[in-house]
Amino acid sequence: MTLSADSPVPAVTAPPVPADLNFRTVDLRGQRLTLAGLRAAVPRAQAGTMADAEQKVLDIIDAVRSRGFEALSELARAFDGVEQSHPRVPAEALAQALAGLDPAVRAALEESIRRARRFADAQRPADTDVEFGEGAVVSQNWVPVARVGLYVPGGLAVYPSSVIMNVVPALAAGVESIALASPPQKDFGGLPHPTILAAACLLGIDEVYAIGGAQAIAAFAYGIPAAEEKAGLDPVDVVTGPGNVFVATAKRLVKGVVGIDSEAGTTEIAILADATARPGLVAADLISQAEHDPKAASVLITDSVDLAAAVRVELERQAAATKHSARVREALSGPQSGVVLVDNLDQGIAACNAYAAEHLEIMTADAAGVAGRIRSAGAIFVGDYSPVSLGDYCAGSNHVLPTSGTAAFSSGLNVTTFLRAIQVVNYSRAALEAVSGHIVSLSGAEDLPAHGEAVTARFADGS
Structure with a gap:
C-alpha cells in the first residue's frame, strides 16, 4: 500500500510472539511519507500522557508557590511516604554517605567525573571581539548564570551518574551557587539515596534537598520563603535534569520563569541497523533502556526483515533472563516501542531524523558515515562498541538529553546551558x-x- 502525505498512519501489526512480549511492527516499506507522516508513524507513547499530567503538575506548582514548606511536607507524605520537617539534607549526612561509599563505586564515580570534566572544560566558548573600524567594537562575552537547580531522579533506580551529569558542566561554566534536589527515600530516613548524597559530596555540593518530582522543579523556579525559623530556598535561574513525565511537564510549565535544559523525560533509544548488525547486541541495548521504566521507549529501525526476526528471538531470551524482566517486557510491549521496517538506509535515516531520539545507536556498515547524516538526536552512538550504557556512565558525554522528539530543536545538557551570551557595544x-x-x-x-x-x-x- 502506498500512502499520500495525507494518508492515515500505517496499520500496526505484530508477528506471533508470546503474549507477554508484544514488540510490535510498523511497516513503512513501499511508502513515501512526508516528515509529518514519518513523525506520525514512528512508535510513540500514547497521546494525552503529557496532557493528563499537566493539570496535576499545575496543582502541585500552585501548592508549592502558595504554601511553601507546608505543601512540600504534604507532597513528601503523599508521594514518598515520609514525614519531613525541612527538606534540606544536613551536612553530616552528606559526609557520612561519602565515608560509607563502596570503594569500587567511588572509583567508578571519580573516573566518570574525570572524563565529564575534560569534555565539559573543552565546551566553554571563547569570548569574541569584532572591530568594525577604529573605535567601533562589539563583543560577545559568555557569562555564567548566578544560581542553578539540578534535579536527580529517584524511584525505580538510583542515579548518582545524573549528579555528575548535572553538576560537572555547571561547575565548568563557573556557576557559583548550585542546589541539588532528589526524592526522599522512606528506606533512608526521608533523605535521598546515600549514593546520590555521596556523589554530591564528592563534587563539593553541600546544598542538597530531599524533594522529588514536579514539586522540586516548582521549588527551584519560585523559591520557598523562610518560615517559622526554617531557612528558605532561594529561586534559581536555570533548572536542569532528567525525570519522569511529571518532571518534564513541570519544566515545560516553568520555562520562562527560569531557563531549562530540555524536556528530558522518560528514556528512549532508537537503533538504526542493517543486515550486518549483531542481533544479540541490538537486543541487549534495547533492553538496557527498557529496564529504566515501564514507559521507556525502545525502537529498532531496519531494512532487514531477517535482522528484525532475529532480534525478536534475542529480546525474548534476554528479557526472560534479566533482573527487571517484568518492567522490560512492559516497556517493550508498549505503544512507544517496536520495529520500524524501511525499504533502505536512506528511508531509515529519514525515519531517525523524524523520530529525533534521545539516544540513537548506529549499527550499520560504515556506521560513522551514516552517523554524519543524522540531523536530529540527543546523542549518537556509533558502532558496536559505543552502546548507550557507555554514555550513561563513562564516555565523558552527558546523559541528560531531550526526549519525545524534542531533540529536533533542543540540545543535551552542556556547559552553554549555564551560560548567557552578553553583547557589549563600545563605540x-x-x-x-x-x-x-x-x-x-x-x-x-x-x-x-x-x-x-x-x-x-x-x-x-x-x-
Missing part, C-alpha cells in the same frame, strides 16, 4: 558619527524618528 564619538546617517535613514523608514534624534542629539552642540 567612540567618531565611530558613531560615521554611521549616524544610516541610523537616521533606518529610523525614518521604520517611522521611529526619535531613534535617529537620539543619535543626532549627540552632535547638535558641536561638541
Whole structure:
C-alpha cells in the first residue's frame, strides 16, 4: 500500500510472539511519507500522557508557590511516604554517605567525573571581539548564570551518574551557587539515596534537598520563603535534569520563569541497523533502556526483515533472563516501542531524523558515515562498541538529553546551558558619527524618528 502525505498512519501489526512480549511492527516499506507522516508513524507513547499530567503538575506548582514548606511536607507524605520537617539534607549526612561509599563505586564515580570534566572544560566558548573600524567594537562575552537547580531522579533506580551529569558542566561554566534536589527515600530516613548524597559530596555540593518530582522543579523556579525559623530556598535561574513525565511537564510549565535544559523525560533509544548488525547486541541495548521504566521507549529501525526476526528471538531470551524482566517486557510491549521496517538506509535515516531520539545507536556498515547524516538526536552512538550504557556512565558525554522528539530543536545538557551570551557595544564619538546617517535613514523608514534624534542629539552642540 502506498500512502499520500495525507494518508492515515500505517496499520500496526505484530508477528506471533508470546503474549507477554508484544514488540510490535510498523511497516513503512513501499511508502513515501512526508516528515509529518514519518513523525506520525514512528512508535510513540500514547497521546494525552503529557496532557493528563499537566493539570496535576499545575496543582502541585500552585501548592508549592502558595504554601511553601507546608505543601512540600504534604507532597513528601503523599508521594514518598515520609514525614519531613525541612527538606534540606544536613551536612553530616552528606559526609557520612561519602565515608560509607563502596570503594569500587567511588572509583567508578571519580573516573566518570574525570572524563565529564575534560569534555565539559573543552565546551566553554571563547569570548569574541569584532572591530568594525577604529573605535567601533562589539563583543560577545559568555557569562555564567548566578544560581542553578539540578534535579536527580529517584524511584525505580538510583542515579548518582545524573549528579555528575548535572553538576560537572555547571561547575565548568563557573556557576557559583548550585542546589541539588532528589526524592526522599522512606528506606533512608526521608533523605535521598546515600549514593546520590555521596556523589554530591564528592563534587563539593553541600546544598542538597530531599524533594522529588514536579514539586522540586516548582521549588527551584519560585523559591520557598523562610518560615517559622526554617531557612528558605532561594529561586534559581536555570533548572536542569532528567525525570519522569511529571518532571518534564513541570519544566515545560516553568520555562520562562527560569531557563531549562530540555524536556528530558522518560528514556528512549532508537537503533538504526542493517543486515550486518549483531542481533544479540541490538537486543541487549534495547533492553538496557527498557529496564529504566515501564514507559521507556525502545525502537529498532531496519531494512532487514531477517535482522528484525532475529532480534525478536534475542529480546525474548534476554528479557526472560534479566533482573527487571517484568518492567522490560512492559516497556517493550508498549505503544512507544517496536520495529520500524524501511525499504533502505536512506528511508531509515529519514525515519531517525523524524523520530529525533534521545539516544540513537548506529549499527550499520560504515556506521560513522551514516552517523554524519543524522540531523536530529540527543546523542549518537556509533558502532558496536559505543552502546548507550557507555554514555550513561563513562564516555565523558552527558546523559541528560531531550526526549519525545524534542531533540529536533533542543540540545543535551552542556556547559552553554549555564551560560548567557552578553553583547557589549563600545563605540567612540567618531565611530558613531560615521554611521549616524544610516541610523537616521533606518529610523525614518521604520517611522521611529526619535531613534535617529537620539543619535543626532549627540552632535547638535558641536561638541
